[in-house]
Amino acid sequence: MRYIPNSPDERAELLAAVGASSVDDLFATVPRAVYHRETPPLPPPASEIEVRRDFGALAASNASLSDWTSFLGAGLYSHHSPAFVSQLLLRGEFLTAYTPYQPEVSQGTLTAVYEFQTHVALLTGMDIANASMYEGASAFVEAVLMAERLTKKKTKVVVSQGIHPEYLRCLRTYLANFPFTIVEVPVGADGLTDAAALESAVDDATFAVAVQSPNAFGVVESWDGLAAAAHAKNALAIGVVNEMFSLAVLQPPGARGVDIACGEAASFGVPPSFGGPLVGFLACRDAFKRQIPGRLVGKTVDADGASAFCLTLSTREQHIRREKATSNICTNQGLFALAATMTLSALGKQGLRETALQCLAKAEYLKAGVKALAGPFSLPFSGKTFNEFALRCGPGVDAVLRRAEENRILAGVPYARLDPLGPAHRDLLLVAVTERVPRAGLDGLLAVLRSF
Amino acid sequence: MSDHGTLVSEPIVRADARLDRRRRFGSLFDATRAGRTGVHLPALDVPAADAERIFGAQHRPEVAGEIEASEVDVVRHFTRLSQMNFAIDTALYSLGSCTMKHNPRINEEIARLAGFNDTHPYAPEHLAQGNLELMWRLEQALKALTGFARVTLQPSAGANGELTGALMIRAAHVKAGNPRKNVLVPDSAHGTNPATAHFAGYDVVELTSNAHGTLDLAELASKLNEDVAALMITVPNTLGVFEERILDIAKMVHDKGAYLYLDGANFNAFVGKVRPADMGVDVMHMNLHKTFSTPHGGGGPGAGPVGVAPALVPFLPVPTVENDGGVFRLEVDRPDTIGKMRTFYGNFGVLVRALTYIVSYGNRIHEVAENAVLNANYIRRKLEPFYHLKYDAPSYHEVVFDDKKQAAHGLHNIDVAKRLMDYGFHPPTMSFPLIVPGALMIEPTESEPKEELDAFIDAMIAIAGECETSPEIVHGAPHTTPVRRLDEAGAAREASKVGNFAPVLRAPVK
Numbered sequence: 001m002r003y004i005p006n007s008p009d010e011r012a013e014l015l016a017a018v019g020a021s022s023v024d025d026l027f028a029t030v031p032r033a034v035y036h037r038e039t040p041p042l043p044p045p046a047s048e049i050e051v052r053r054d055f056g057a058l059a060a061s062n063a064s065l066s067d068w069t070s071f072l073g074a075g076l077y078s079h080h081s082p083a084f085v086s087q088l089l090l091r092g093e094f095l096t097a098y099t100p101y102q103p104e105v106s107q108g109t110l111t112a113v114y115e116f117q118t119h120v121a122l123l124t125g126m127d128i129a130n131a132s133m134y135e136g137a138s139a140f141v142e143a144v145l146m147a148e149r150l151t152k153k154k155t156k157v158v159v160s161q162g163i164h165p166e167y168l169r170c171l172r173t174y175l176a177n178f179p180f181t182i183v184e185v186p187v188g189a190d191g192l193t194d195a196a197a198l199e200s201a202v203d204d205a206t207f208a209v210a211v212q213s214p215n216a217f218g219v220v221e222s223w224d225g226l227a228a229a230a231h232a233k234n235a236l237a238i239g240v241v242n243e244m245f246s247l248a249v250l251q252p253p254g255a256r257g258v259d260i261a262c263g264e265a266a267s268f269g270v271p272p273s274f275g276g277p278l279v280g281f282l283a284c285r286d287a288f289k290r291q292i293p294g295r296l297v298g299k300t301v302d303a304d305g306a307s308a309f310c311l312t313l314s315t316r317e318q319h320i321r322r323e324k325a326t327s328n329i330c331t332n333q334g335l336f337a338l339a340a341t342m343t344l345s346a347l348g349k350q351g352l353r354e355t356a357l358q359c360l361a362k363a364e365y366l367k368a369g370v371k372a373l374a375g376p377f378s379l380p381f382s383g384k385t386f387n388e389f390a391l392r393c394g395p396g397v398d399a400v401l402r403r404a405e406e407n408r409i410l411a412g413v414p415y416a417r418l419d420p421l422g423p424a425h426r427d428l429l430l431v432a433v434t435e436r437v438p439r440a441g442l443d444g445l446l447a448v449l450r451s452f
Numbered sequence: 453m454s455d456h457g458t459l460v461s462e463p464i465v466r467a468d469a470r471l472d473r474r475r476r477f478g479s480l481f482d483a484t485r486a487g488r489t490g491v492h493l494p495a496l497d498v499p500a501a502d503a504e505r506i507f508g509a510q511h512r513p514e515v516a517g518e519i520e521a522s523e524v525d526v527v528r529h530f531t532r533l534s535q536m537n538f539a540i541d542t543a544l545y546s547l548g549s550c551t552m553k554h555n556p557r558i559n560e561e562i563a564r565l566a567g568f569n570d571t572h573p574y575a576p577e578h579l580a581q582g583n584l585e586l587m588w589r590l591e592q593a594l595k596a597l598t599g600f601a602r603v604t605l606q607p608s609a610g611a612n613g614e615l616t617g618a619l620m621i622r623a624a625h626v627k628a629g630n631p632r633k634n635v636l637v638p639d640s641a642h643g644t645n646p647a648t649a650h651f652a653g654y655d656v657v658e659l660t661s662n663a664h665g666t667l668d669l670a671e672l673a674s675k676l677n678e679d680v681a682a683l684m685i686t687v688p689n690t691l692g693v694f695e696e697r698i699l700d701i702a703k704m705v706h707d708k709g710a711y712l713y714l715d716g717a718n719f720n721a722f723v724g725k726v727r728p729a730d731m732g733v734d735v736m737h738m739n740l741h742k743t744f745s746t747p748h749g750g751g752g753p754g755a756g757p758v759g760v761a762p763a764l765v766p767f768l769p770v771p772t773v774e775n776d777g778g779v780f781r782l783e784v785d786r787p788d789t790i791g792k793m794r795t796f797y798g799n800f801g802v803l804v805r806a807l808t809y810i811v812s813y814g815n816r817i818h819e820v821a822e823n824a825v826l827n828a829n830y831i832r833r834k835l836e837p838f839y840h841l842k843y844d845a846p847s848y849h850e851v852v853f854d855d856k857k858q859a860a861h862g863l864h865n866i867d868v869a870k871r872l873m874d875y876g877f878h879p880p881t882m883s884f885p886l887i888v889p890g891a892l893m894i895e896p897t898e899s900e901p902k903e904e905l906d907a908f909i910d911a912m913i914a915i916a917g918e919c920e921t922s923p924e925i926v927h928g929a930p931h932t933t934p935v936r937r938l939d940e941a942g943a944a945r946e947a948s949k950v951g952n953f954a955p956v957l958r959a960p961v962k
Binding site: 001003004005006010011013014015017018019020023026027028029030031033034035036039040041042043044045046048051052054055056057058059060061062063064065066067070072074075076078080082084086088090091092093094095096097098099100101102103104105106107108109111112113114115118119122123125131132134135136137138164166167169170172173174176177178220222247248249250251252254255264271272273274275276277278295298299300301302303304306307308310311312313324325327328329330331332333334335336337338342344345346347348349350351352353354355356357358360361362364365384401405410413417420421435438439442 | 478479480481484488489490491493494496497498499500501503506507509510511512514515516517518519520521523526527529530531532533534535536537538539540541542545547550552553554555556557558560561562563564565566567568569570571572573574575576579580581582583585586593596597608609610611612615619622631643644646647648650651652653693694696698699722724725726727730731745747748749750751752753754769784785790791792793794795796797798799800801802804808810811812813814815816817818819820822823825826827829830832833834845846848869870873878879883898899900901902928930933934935936937938939940942943944946961
């Protein structure tokens with residue numbers, strides 16, 4: 001096998017050195033009843049030529065966003081990633097390194113993580129961010145559990161139904177065996193979380209209140225309202241963001257009283273890759289840092305007094321706290337947090353703003369186009385949006401998707417995909433726009449809608 | 453003995469690093485220049501939007517403090533950072549239990565095909581048949597190698613797989629009328645095991661290992677009762693030792709109506725040689741990044757698929773991938789499901805790499821286990837005279853020495869580890885198992901050639917010698933790395949300082 005260097009002669013030499021007469025000797029403590037001497041039931045090894053042919057055919061049968069005009073978003077937005085990012089990620093020193101437990105030989109990874117933490121802190125307006133989470137939904141769950149630890153003896157979390165339904169589903173799964181109540185607050189006719197319902201749902205037993213902005217309908221929520229509702233009852237405010245580019249034109253949660261910000265940072269140069277791997281983020285006020293889950297990189301000095309970075313504050317993690325550990329996060333998303341860091345470094349202050357403004361302008365152009373149609377389409381929510389909006393489809397969502405496909409357009413995400421067994425909003429299509437779509441693509445979608 | 457002993461006889465004065473300020477600037481945040489940018493977008497081809505007018509008081513004019521740098525600045529910065537990293541592409545990476553094996557580049561090429569990489573999870577299923585078929589094929593391959601009824605690909609990492617398994621076990625007990633109270637975990641287990649059991653609502657009952665480092669069956673019998681939901685066991689365990697009595701253990705657990713959970717972090721030690729389901733295992737997670745060599749990427753991403761016996765199939769997270777006569781679809785309607793562990797369907801890009809690796813090995817994948825075990829035993833045999841072995845049971849893919857002999861000279865496992873860096877190798881694992889104080893857990897993997905094993909062995913022997921003859925060199929190590937030994941305790945002490953985790957904290961938000 002090409003990945004195993006030892007030749008048959010060397011193998012024999014090694015076996016002799018360890019005093020074994022055959023490979024089977026090495027497995028002598030495996031019960032014979034379950035030990036397999038025959039080869040596993042798989043085809044023979046495939047060469048690179050065969051692998052390319054086989055997997056190439058599989059890949060070719062998918063609709064790549066590179067070949068289609070795409071308006072797919074709903075929590076995962078396809079933005080431009082500079083060419084150098086994917087090439088630098090392939091450097092073996094990044095790609096094939098492990099968790100930087102030995103800082104003397106890991107300053108590259110550690111410095112990059114420190115920069116990731118800094119970017120997230122700046123974007124969210126929070127004091128401190130961790131080294132990344134699996135993805136948005138688990139970051140959200142960990143934020144809720146963190147809030148519970150910070151507000152002892154409270155038992156209730158209040159969440160907006162404007163939070164991505166898959167995030168809410170994950171919350172229910174992870175919290176199933178904790179003695180906590182989850183109360184869901186509906187979204188009103190303007191597409192915003194019902195403020196009165198939110199206020200009345202929060203009581204003295206509430207440890208956290210969570211709202212997403214822009215929410216799962218694309219509508220921009222108010223962090224001020226969230227923070228006020230939470231703090232009135234000594235609960236913590238959790239702000240969820242899964243389109244991080246919005247923070248280049250919208251006030252960040254940290255500047256508006258939010259205590260913990262969390263969500264998805266994949267918009268920054270991370271390929272959509274059919275939904276994973278992505279990059280979750282979690283940021284909070286400085287005072288809460290000893291309860292933040294996952295990894296943290298901090299500054300220190302070496303034996304010569306030179307500045308250096310290392311993992312720190314790990315005393316709450318599984319490898320030390322064992323059954324007292326407070327999170328299910330054991331790793332971070334190193335490589336894709338690095339991709340996000342590289343992309344943010346290149347975008348910089350100016351590129352962030354320009355990209356966000358292009359997304360906003362293109363979405364506004366599409367919305368204006370929809371309003372000008374006389375046909376069976378409408379914008380059901382009056383709230384402001386950033387780069388995604390809900391479209392009510394008179395002809396039915398499926399009919400719209402099918403006709404768009406004939407024109408090589410992926411028109412959007414049916415809201416029903418987010419909440420497949422839920423009964424609500426089955427006539428809504430979520431339409432997202434990024435800087436990747438030129439005006440001709442926008443006009444193409446409008447032409448499809450006009451044809452009904 | 454090699455001549456490595458004279459390689460670094462005294463600290464090297466790193467003149468180059470002191471003169472080269474660029475290698476010392478640390479973060480790119482400290483090197484930005486106002487007005488620079490590294491991305492050029494197409495001209496806006498629709499009317500501009502007035503963000504301030506649209507958002508009013510919610511408008512943010514800029515992200516103050518963000519980097520301003522050209523593409524050249526950014527590429528050089530990250531290239532320099534890469535040069536400060538040790539990686540498996542550089543040399544043997546002896547971290548036990550982390551399984552740092554060669555990462556084939558064909559896997560990266562395939563995962564980067566636009567038809568995989570640039571696809572959206574909410575694309576219509578008929579436009580994602582290749583992706584769904586790939587997931588289905590990976591599940592079939594993992595079923596063939598494990599003997600399980602189904603495998604969920606959803607969990608994001610090994611620990612997330614553990615939790616998925618524990619939640620399924622709990623759901624099954626609940627469905628049967630009683631969630632039960634305890635999960636049994638050996639004292640040699642990964643720290644994630646007790647954390648996971650706790651997270652699933654269980655109390656953890658620890659089992660003391662016997663003198664061979666394996667499970668004590670009398671101890672197990674004394675703690676096994678109708679309140680036990682599951683036994684979480686690692687095979688081979690964190691000492692690299694295979695549980696010889698696994699079939700008896702499975703029977704004892706099943707007789708009490710409990711489930712046997714196998715931590716499959718070390719599946720690389722027996723892949724293709726033993727199917728865990730044949731041993732009576734009910735649930736097992738697989739760290740795809742370890743056994744099937746997807747790159748660790750400096751900390752992630754990984755993937756932690758979970759295989760289950762028939763009794764647990766109803767509780768799998770949604771969606772599952774189903775094959776209806778060659779048409780693939782996502783099944784979301786599973787009434788007894790535990791729910792969802794994450795958004796979408798899993799770390800798909802990692803799944804692509806893992807299947808590429810499995811297909812490349814095909815029916816010779818058992819050679820992974822054979823050569824990993826052979827290499828580990830070779831290192832064990834060569835180093836046994838120089839390093840103390842607390843448990844002498846037969847080793848599989850890794851071997852755990854400790855620093856008892858070196859401690860006699862005032863040196864500890866961390867000193868040996870740091871000194872190994874000067875010889876060009878990544879140190880072994882030292883943080884566990886907790887039952888071996890001063891542990892040096894070494895795992896060479898199957899992808900190391902004999903000459904690299906020999907060089908590593910020579911270095912370890914040379915260090916053992918230095919511990920006796922020139923302990924100050926070992927104690928002051930490393931001497932050749934970009935930075936010297938770090939004050940890691942200081943980092944935690946200084947954690948209360950604002951600015952320790954990000955250089956521009958509390959920048960005024962604009």
